[in-house]
Amino acid sequence: MLEIDVSKQRGTFASAVVFNSPTPGVTALFGRSGSGKTTTIHMLAGLLRPDRGHIRIDDTVLFDAARGIDVPAERRGIGYVFQDARLFPHLSVRDNLRYGERRARGRRQTLKFTDVVELLGIAALLARRPAGLSGGERQRVAIGRALLAQPRLLLLDEPLAAIDVARRGELLPYLEGLRDRFSLPMVLVSHQFEEVLRLAGEVVVLDNGSVIGHGDVITMSQSPALRAIIGDELLGAVVEGITSDIDATSGLAQIRVGAGELLVEAAQLHSGQRVRVQLLARDLILALAPPTGLSVRNSLAGVITRLEPDGAHAWLVFTDTGGATLMVRVSEAARTALQLVAGQRVWVLVKAVSLRGHVFPGAPPPPQG
Amino acid sequence: MLLDAGEWQALRLSLEVALWSLLWNLPVATAVAWVLVRRRFPGRTLFDAFVHLPLVLPPVLTGYLLLILCGTRGPIGGWLQRAFGIHLIFTTAGTVLAVTVMTFPLMVRAIRLTLEGIDAGLEEAARTLGAGPLDRFLSITLPLMLPGILAGAVTAFAAGLGEFGAVITFVSNIPGQTRTLPLALYTALQTPDGDAAAARLAIVSFSLGLAGLVLSEFLSRALRNQLGRGTF
Numbered sequence: 001m002l003e004i005d006v007s008k009q010r011g012t013f014a015s016a017v018v019f020n021s022p023t024p025g026v027t028a029l030f031g032r033s034g035s036g037k038t039t040t041i042h043m044l045a046g047l048l049r050p051d052r053g054h055i056r057i058d059d060t061v062l063f064d065a066a067r068g069i070d071v072p073a074e075r076r077g078i079g080y081v082f083q084d085a086r087l088f089p090h091l092s093v094r095d096n097l098r099y100g101e102r103r104a105r106g107r108r109q110t111l112k113f114t115d116v117v118e119l120l121g122i123a124a125l126l127a128r129r130p131a132g133l134s135g136g137e138r139q140r141v142a143i144g145r146a147l148l149a150q151p152r153l154l155l156l157d158e159p160l161a162a163i164d165v166a167r168r169g170e171l172l173p174y175l176e177g178l179r180d181r182f183s184l185p186m187v188l189v190s191h192q193f194e195e196v197l198r199l200a201g202e203v204v205v206l207d208n209g210s211v212i213g214h215g216d217v218i219t220m221s222q223s224p225a226l227r228a229i230i231g232d233e234l235l236g237a238v239v240e241g242i243t244s245d246i247d248a249t250s251g252l253a254q255i256r257v258g259a260g261e262l263l264v265e266a267a268q269l270h271s272g273q274r275v276r277v278q279l280l281a282r283d284l285i286l287a288l289a290p291p292t293g294l295s296v297r298n299s300l301a302g303v304i305t306r307l308e309p310d311g312a313h314a315w316l317v318f319t320d321t322g323g324a325t326l327m328v329r330v331s332e333a334a335r336t337a338l339q340l341v342a343g344q345r346v347w348v349l350v351k352a353v354s355l356r357g358h359v360f361p362g363a364p365p366p367p368q369g
Numbered sequence: 370m371l372l373d374a375g376e377w378q379a380l381r382l383s384l385e386v387a388l389w390s391l392l393w394n395l396p397v398a399t400a401v402a403w404v405l406v407r408r409r410f411p412g413r414t415l416f417d418a419f420v421h422l423p424l425v426l427p428p429v430l431t432g433y434l435l436l437i438l439c440g441t442r443g444p445i446g447g448w449l450q451r452a453f454g455i456h457l458i459f460t461t462a463g464t465v466l467a468v469t470v471m472t473f474p475l476m477v478r479a480i481r482l483t484l485e486g487i488d489a490g491l492e493e494a495a496r497t498l499g500a501g502p503l504d505r506f507l508s509i510t511l512p513l514m515l516p517g518i519l520a521g522a523v524t525a526f527a528a529g530l531g532e533f534g535a536v537i538t539f540v541s542n543i544p545g546q547t548r549t550l551p552l553a554l555y556t557a558l559q560t561p562d563g564d565a566a567a568a569r570l571a572i573v574s575f576s577l578g579l580a581g582l583v584l585s586e587f588l589s590r591a592l593r594n595q596l597g598r599g600t601f
Contacts, residue, residue: 045497046496046497047493047496047497072496072501073493073496073497074496074497074498074499074500074501075499076497077499078497079497079498080494080497082490082493082494084490086488086490086491086493086494088491088494088495088509089491089513090512090513099495099498099500099508100498100499103498103499103500103504104499145498146497146498149497149498149499
């Protein structure tokens with residue numbers, strides 16, 4: 001368990017951050033720029049001293065203002081992957097990687113040089129200097145360097161921010177591999193919900209220096225805290241399921257979601273895989289009867305649990321489809337016409353193709369205990 | 370071109386004095402530059418100005434201040450003499466001190482300039498990788514400062530060869546003890562029939578200064594390439 005409860009005043013910006021997160025596990029700190037995400041992980045790393053509070057990882061106290069404990073950053077054993085990589089320009093990639101490893105003597109060497117190099121695909125870069133690397137390569141080397149210092153916690157500060165938008169997709173699989181292969185607790189700072197969806201088990205939403213929401217990704221995807229930050233376009237409930245059947249002719253994969261089945265494009269999926277799907281609220285359609293004669297492949301039966309106003313002229317309809325909650329955005333006019341109320345039986349329609357780009361294989365295992 | 374014995378002596382003394390003052394200056398100037406760039410403390414601006422004073426004061430005044438402080442009856446000079454038997458007035462040691470003080474700001478400036486170009490974030494990264502303060506300095510900051518340190522060292526050395534005002538004021542003009550190249554040149558100019566000697570000394574001084582500047586530029590360029598190189 002990572003426990004943090006700290007406050008810090010910097011000029012006019014006050015931050016007061018309290019949350020616990022499971023170890024191992026990936027926790028995302030999510031929020032707009034200037035919401036206090038980087039300040040928070042600086043305090044975790046020991047690069048910034050909180051005014052009060054405490055920070056603990058498992059049984060180790062890293063900071064406790066009341067007891068006068070403040071373990072210096074160099075002895076915290078917390079890896080930090082900076083936004084701008086910060087590779088040492090006078091050292092080769094190999095020596096950058098070895099920098100932390102050499103100084104981790106005494107700590108158990110669980111992460112091996114060859115494993116890390118292979119996982120990150122940087123074997124061909126070892127003899128090179130940082131100046132000649134691309135943004136993505138630099139970031140991978142920075143991750144490897146942090147890992148080889150044998151940290152008990154890895155902090156990633158917007159690891160994709162310094163990479164061209166077109167090439168961001170290339171780094172994400174490495175981060176997923178990292179999460180799945182080494183059971184290393186990670187805190188990921190991000191202001192892009194897709195990164196969070198692909199990597200994190202838990203989300204802590206920060207706004208203006210304090211935590212406005214905290215929970216697992218599925219719960220948080222339906223929370224008003226997150227809604228306030230990601231905006232209407234990306235709003236959508238997240239569901240998790242296991243692919244059961246892949247149909248080669250139709251190119252569709254079946255995913256069990258709640259009591260129903262969801263058909264999605266099968267590219268890059270194989271059967272028996274845990275996946276996460278985000279169903280955007282604006283892409284979903286509600287029907288009062290089981291639909292016939294439509295091109296829509298997906299229809300999930302469910303019961304309306306509650307309705308929340310979404311702006312002046314729209315509503316979010318929360319529908320339980322046998323264990324999985326979906327959020328559907330309907331207009332005020334539609335709600336009146338269909339007389340939607342809680343407890344009503346409905347069918348949620350989803351176009352399989354609307355899920356393109358919203359299916360994320362290799363969802364993290366469900367949190368234990 | 371042949372120098373006479375006195376001229377050789379002046380050249381050797383100049384080189385010796387410049388080298389010694391360089392050795393004294395290297396660690397101190399590196400430390401002071403680091404403090405000025407990386408530390409924030411009350412009185413920093415005043416300290417900064419103090420460090421640079423020898424650049425703007427008339428050298429004769431610097432020499433005079435040294436005489437007051439480090440002369441036989443000065444607070445520092447008196448103590449050095451009582452405690453260690455070190456005489457500064459009219460000695461090579463005093464010449465080294467005068468040259469050290471005069472070239473110190475040159476070195477600090479050169480080192481400081483490189484240090485300002487080094488991202489403090491690199492030291493932060495080294496910290497999170499387990500490097501303590503001294504370790505960080507030796508493994509990251511110092512190697513990245515090398516181009517500035519080398520450039521500063523060469524410039525200070527070249528300037529040290531030619532320091533005149535502070536030396537002649539503080540330790541006078543004594544052959545074999547304090548008569549460096551510029552003092553020898555000055556003496557030659559004051560002597561009837563000294564023209565040939567003056568010309569020889571002028572050529573030597575000129576060549577040394579030029580060689581120093583070229584070497585400094587060459588070294589810092591080579592180091593920059595070393596740091597910035599890509600594939601190889």
